[in-house]
Amino acid sequence: MKLSKLAQAGLFVGMASMASSALAAQSEQLDQAVKAGQEINQSAGKSQQKIDKIADQIQSKLQQFKAVNKEIDGLNVYNGQMQKQIDNQLTELTDLASSMEQVSIIERQISPLMARMIDTLEAFISLDVPFLSEERSKRVANLKAMMERADISASEKFRRVMEAYQVEVDYGRTIEAYSDLLELDGKEMDVDFLRIGRVAYVYQTRDGSRMGAWNTDSKSWDDLDAGYRTDINKALRIARKQLAPDLVVVPVNVSEPSTLR
Template identity: 65%
Template sequence: MKLSKLAQASLLLSVSATSLMFSSLSYSEALATSDNDQLTHVVNAGQQINDSAAKSQQKVNRLTDQVLTKLQQFHVVTKEVDGLTVYNQQMQAQLDNQMSELTQLANSMEEVSVIERQISPLMARMISTLDTFVNLDVPFLPEERAKRVDDLKTMMTRADISVSEKFRRVLEAYQIEVDYGRTIEAYSGLLDVDGTTMDVDFLRIGRVSLVYQTRDGSRLGEWKQSANGEGQWQELSQDYRLGINKSLRIARKQLAPDLIMVPVSAPTNATTSQAE
């Protein structure tokens, strides 16, 4: 059976339309698929950018923390350096002063060695002078004073005593002798009276008066110093007994200081006066 031309044309048109419709659908589906792929790619790219940005921010944060830490450490170290600079300046000033003192000490040591060579002969002369003075002086505490001089002479030969200590002891002995001249003292001892050794009480008032009294008070005497340094004991009148007893008690701190009547020795003829 043969189709008419019109039918053939209709059939051909229907087939073309159907093909066109299927083609359009295929194109639309392909277009949708392509858009989805592009969107997914864009989303993935954005996610990658966000991830990269987050990592970059973390890295920036770490670097910032490191910078801040290093900056704090820098400030701390800077302060320590400033403090050490001031400390070093102070230590340098002290070191300079110590070096100056060392120089002065070195010079002083050289001078001391010179002085030491000169002071030993001086001390020997001082001891000899003191010995002569004690021998010519009023004879109070003779054993004690002679022993002090002998100890000084022995000391000068000892190597275990420094020069400064030797000089100090010599000056101390001189000071003791000076103090004798302005003090009052009472002490007991033995005295040869007219060939008989008797136990007596001595009274010394400075260096102007040296008297004795026997324990029973029966005999009194005074030391008379001559102009040439020699002297002797002379008897005193019993008129001085009360004054001497009072003076002995004052010297022993048994009475308060008061006016006393004692004989005063002189290089020439003895005189009698009031002493306090």
């Protein structure tokens, strides 16, 4: 059966319309698929961002955890050291408390000891060669006055007593020259004194006309002849640091040892 041209044209138009509808439907489906893919990609990107953010947070927390652990380890070591120091300090405090309990006992014992030391020093000076008598006696008097003062600690008192003893010890190994008055034949005369340790103690008048040496046995002055004048003048200059040290001849008085009680 043959279709007319009009029928053929209508059939062609219908087929074209159906094809167009099908293409439109496919295009719409494709758009939906593309849109869905884009939404999936966007969702995946957001999810990845969340994952990256969480991963960064985890990494940051891990670093903080490690830092805190390291700080804790350091604090543990520090606390251990501090505990040892505290233990040592507690031990020292215990020892200090024990020592403080002995302070009052020591103070009660040291005061009489210092008093005896001062009395012994006074007796020694009275029996010794009488050089610088006023100065040495004044030193002893000051020590006695000091012992009665409450504003000076026991340790300071003991230090001053030992200092006075040291001064007396030093006299035995030094040479000294000084000027002072000396009573001779009932008259006071201006003389130069020479002390060489404690083995020689002589005087010479300013004009050099008279010289004498101390006699520890008789507790008096023995006159010296003019033969000593040169050596005594030389020794005086050495003592005053006007000459370099040199050998000099001076009278030495050797007495029998006495017992100091």
